[in-house]
Amino acid sequence: MEKKAFVTKEQVEEIVKSYPTPFHIYDEKGIRENAKAMKEAFAWNPGYQEFFAVKANPNPFLIRILKEYGCGCDCSSYTELLLSDAIGVNGNNIMFSSNDTPAEDFELADRLGATINLDDFTHIDFLEKVLGKLPERLSLRYNPGGVYTISNGIMDNPGDAKYGMTKEQLIRAYGILKEKGVKEFGLHAFLVSNTVTNDYYPMLARTLFELAVEIKEKTGVALDFINLSGGVGVAYRPDQTSNDIRIIGEGVHKVYDEILKPAGLGNVAIYTEMGRFMTGPYGMLVTRAIHEKHTYKEYIGVDACAVNLMRPAMYGAYHHITVLGKENAPCDHVYDVTGSLCENNDKFAIDRELPEIAIGDYLAIHDTGAHGYAMGYNYNGKLKSAELLLAEDGSVKLIRRAETPADYFATLDCFPEFSEITKKK
Ligand SMILES: *Cc1c(COP(=O)(O)O)cnc(C)c1O
Numbered sequence: 001m002e003k004k005a006f007v008t009k010e011q012v013e014e015i016v017k018s019y020p021t022p023f024h025i026y027d028e029k030g031i032r033e034n035a036k037a038m039k040e041a042f043a044w045n046p047g048y049q050e051f052f053a054v055k056a057n058p059n060p061f062l063i064r065i066l067k068e069y070g071c072g073c074d075c076s077s078y079t080e081l082l083l084s085d086a087i088g089v090n091g092n093n094i095m096f097s098s099n100d101t102p103a104e105d106f107e108l109a110d111r112l113g114a115t116i117n118l119d120d121f122t123h124i125d126f127l128e129k130v131l132g133k134l135p136e137r138l139s140l141r142y143n144p145g146g147v148y149t150i151s152n153g154i155m156d157n158p159g160d161a162k163y164g165m166t167k168e169q170l171i172r173a174y175g176i177l178k179e180k181g182v183k184e185f186g187l188h189a190f191l192v193s194n195t196v197t198n199d200y201y202p203m204l205a206r207t208l209f210e211l212a213v214e215i216k217e218k219t220g221v222a223l224d225f226i227n228l229s230g231g232v233g234v235a236y237r238p239d240q241t242s243n244d245i246r247i248i249g250e251g252v253h254k255v256y257d258e259i260l261k262p263a264g265l266g267n268v269a270i271y272t273e274m275g276r277f278m279t280g281p282y283g284m285l286v287t288r289a290i291h292e293k294h295t296y297k298e299y300i301g302v303d304a305c306a307v308n309l310m311r312p313a314m315y316g317a318y319h320h321i322t323v324l325g326k327e328n329a330p331c332d333h334v335y336d337v338t339g340s341l342c343e344n345n346d347k348f349a350i351d352r353e354l355p356e357i358a359i360g361d362y363l364a365i366h367d368t369g370a371h372g373y374a375m376g377y378n379y380n381g382k383l384k385s386a387e388l389l390l391a392e393d394g395s396v397k398l399i400r401r402a403e404t405p406a407d408y409f410a411t412l413d414c415f416p417e418f419s420e421i422t423k424k425k
Contacts (some may be wrong), residue, residue: 001241006027006390007025022304023385031282032392034282038274038277047270049072049271052074056230057279062279066278069136069183075096075276084112091114095117099119099163115137118139118141141163141189142189143192148192148334160192183223185223191231201231209226209259213259226271228271234277236320246392284365285309286362286364298335299336307341307380308339308376319365320366321337321349321364323354334351337352340380353363378403
């Protein structure tokens, strides 16, 4: 699939007059079209709901756009819960899927009326102690162990993952919850991350639907919802083919009719907790080449660094790069594109074939709309960038300002030496 930047060099030259690089910019039109397609793909299931994984992009402006398409929020921490509530997403519109959960997080989730998804068997007791009693609606997270393989060799290793409970624990847990008066039940699993195939959700659905039938047989619990969670990926590389959400939705539909309906479970609501798929392709990190360096390799130094986008440093992840204004130039140079951290893994690209880059060129680093800004940190005292929205009418809106030194030093308010600097914006 050809990867095209959704802004041009000319647009960026206008934008930088107000908002200097680096910045993340999001494509409102792309986010809306995708959210609509998502909703349509699962419209066959009357109870269907997407709970956007807030950790992927905790920008309230973007989440409010998704809310227009019926999306709730999947939260995993205290502050994510506060964020959701602040923009009016609460009650059953919050799925609280956390692990190693602090007591105060459970308390807040319960106070907001969130659906709590328990990561472990021992959390039943923990939650009951924290709240005084169990909520009437609870979900449980499953981990089948071993290796989970789907088409074209894509797999992950749930057996090594810290999440979820074993099948034996799960079945015991439903029995206990039922005895303790829980009335509505859910099942959740997240087995493979960033799948670029239309087969993952239908395969996961088969695993979970068969388990739902077994749960009903063994405990008498008829599940109210099954949460397929995240894991539907995006085509980061140009040689990959993007997932087709319509095919995925239909694939789940087919398995639903085959397994759940005949088992008397035809009212189960399907939930998803997608993050990456909802916003990933609709964000870009725009940065400017500020240095070139010729030593044992050819380097281009840009004004963004891993603080703005950690995935390449952390996972060796590929993010496509477009040199704006040189979209049609031959890729006849080989560069490492680096940030300025005192860490040699701070490279957005290694041995990447690109057009010849001149100092001052703008580079668009693709697919930063999920797990991009969100994973940012402040190593080397680097500040987080602004986030901008390219609105449908072509205008550009600031949806989060860039950090300033005052923000960086704000937590040092116990030191009078920093009071001058923290007063400045
Ligand atoms: C990270 C996460 C998601 C979202 O995953 P994506 O790969 O971004 O879709 C959903 N649910 C849970 C519990 C998660 O931890």
